[in-house]
Amino acid sequence: MEENFYEFYEVGDMNELPPGERLYLELDDNPIVIFNIDGEFFAIDDVCTHDNGPLGDGELNGHHITCPRHGARFDIQTGKVLSLPAMKDINTYPIRVVEGKLEIGVSKKG
């Protein structure tokens, strides 16, 4: 991760997102979900690229999430689409922990 390419925003205390939990938030009107999987944090758009379903509510199997609407699967580490009916990858965001606070990285524009 090249930190110079990202602007980081604090989104909460890491203790509020224990392993196995999800945190839903909006950033610039974009719904995003952050997962804690065994102490590692991953963030993706909470919008399926197939038909804009709420992807973050989907079932997780390891790092793979299944869209609750029509079953497309994605890897939340890379954003790669793994199965139809979606054909486009999802956005992922870097997460870092600074003094116990979770921060999400958003690409700097321009």
Ligand code: FES
């Ligand atoms: S909206 Fe996600 S698979 Fe259709």
